[in-house]
Amino acid sequence: MSAREDAGLNAVQRVRSVREQDDRIGLRLAIVEAGEKRRRVDDLNEMLATVPVTSWATPEELLAQRLAAQRIGEASLEAARQAATADVVNEEARLRWEAARTRLAAVERLLELRDGRRRTAAERLLAKEADDIAAQRWLRDRTSDSEAKR
Numbered sequence: 001m002s003a004r005e006d007a008g009l010n011a012v013q014r015v016r017s018v019r020e021q022d023d024r025i026g027l028r029l030a031i032v033e034a035g036e037k038r039r040r041v042d043d044l045n046e047m048l049a050t051v052p053v054t055s056w057a058t059p060e061e062l063l064a065q066r067l068a069a070q071r072i073g074e075a076s077l078e079a080a081r082q083a084a085t086a087d088v089v090n091e092e093a094r095l096r097w098e099a100a101r102t103r104l105a106a107v108e109r110l111l112e113l114r115d116g117r118r119r120t121a122a123e124r125l126l127a128k129e130a131d132d133i134a135a136q137r138w139l140r141d142r143t144s145d146s147e148a149k150r
Helices: 003-049 059-149
Strands: none
Touching: 003 059
């Protein structure tokens, strides 16, 4: 079996390698986006916790403060929903990358096994040739010893 016989499997390896790389990049992007969404939630929650409440404000000011707090709270809830969605996308990207990595590793392992078999066959052939040469030498030495004794 030669490396030329592995051309198809090498093509599969190249395709799976590209897919694994694409999925790894997708996972990195998903991780970054999920982190950004979580930071946005934290920022909005921090803003909500620090909304000033004054007891000496006019009714209009109190209403404005309450509306501002409500808007920040709504934005925080929406950001939390987006963060949850980003976490789901992140997990999906991780599963996709792990599957691509597993498929690539399977093809690489198969190529390694084939290469190992080729090496073993070549080593056996060399050992057989060495045995043949040793046997011929032994026979020649024995024949020349027999002729020398005559």
